[in-house]
Amino acid sequence: MSEDTFEMVAAALRTDIDTGGYPPGTYLPSGPKLAERFGVHRATIYRALEDLAAEGYVELERRRPALVRERPRERMVVRDRVVYRDEIGYFFDQNAKTWRPVKPPTHRIDSPPNHVADDLGTGRSENVLIRERIMGPPEAKRGLQLAISYLPLWLVAELPVVGGSNTGPGGIYDRIEEHFDQPIQWHETIVGRAPTSAEQDALVVPASASVLVITRAARVERDAQSLVVEVNETSMPAEQFAVSYAVARDESAAWSRQSS
CATH class of the missing domain: 3.40.1410.10 (Chorismate lyase-like)
Structure with a gap:
């Protein structure tokens, strides 16, 4: 997995969240759907989501899509x-x-x-x-x-x-x-x-x-x-x-x- 690849995926999702594409309290698309959107392996998606979770953008739960958290500065x-x-x-x-x-x-x-x-x-x-x-x-x-x-x-x-x-x-x-x-x-x-x-x-x-x-x-x-x-x-x-x-x-x- 390229370091640049998952970072680019994380950056794109971060922008989607920051611009209101995924408001707080909503779920991101599932891992398979995100993998299809970005044309990458699901492992790349999960690595990107882990980064977003560490930054406080999303919450991760097993068998559920990532939940968008309330954006900190708001x-x-x-x-x-x-x-x-x-x-x-x-x-x-x-x-x-x-x-x-x-x-x-x-x-x-x-x-x-x-x-x-x-x-x-x-x-x-x-x-x-x-x-x-x-x-x-x-x-x-x-x-x-x-x-x-x-x-x-x-x-x-x-x-x-x-x-x-x-x-x-x-x-x-x-x-x-x-x-x-x-x-x-x-x-x-x-x-x-x-x-x-x-x-x-x-x-x-x-x-x-x-x-x-x-x-x-x-x-x-x-x-x-x-x-x-x-x-x-x-x-x-x-x-x-x-x-x-x-x-x-x-x-x-x-x-x-x-x-x-």
Whole structure:
């Protein structure tokens, strides 16, 4: 098989997808039909489709044609390092401020992942309250973000409303700030990794995809101690996520430089 041959096939299909010939959610023709169209062996077609799958253009399933995925730049979410607020409450993505749950949110009692337990300061086998939402634009039929909040049970005991289905205007963050009579301080960490099985199901991404995960810890002060009252993990397909922020100068990089 010529390297140029499958690359030319991939380029042609990529153009077809980019120009709307195969819209997101539709299937490409079958392997035999594509082989007939391009006059190549089916193995060449499958190699080209594997490249398109690696680039996020299509999803591959056994015994089914390739499914065209939503094109990344049409749903790009750009985050910065600022929290915003509107009439509904706090939000962290300007591009996603209108997003809503595409399925009813759920909450349950269970043990969190080890790294979340460590951030919360709970034992690794200790139960917490887990609130889960699959988010997307108002017209979306599938989720583009999986947002999971983990709250320690001592907080739920003090503030039962955060454990209910209706947390009131502003949600759990407003209830926490009212309870402690102070603003929440947030710290975020962003990592890239392969999706878990739950993320594959919620975001409709293949195991070969990558997700970016924002882990955000919410802190308050009590009796001169810093308490983590919630850890939120938001996952989304990596090709639909970007981080943009101003670069601050450290004192060592201050202008103007003094001549030595």
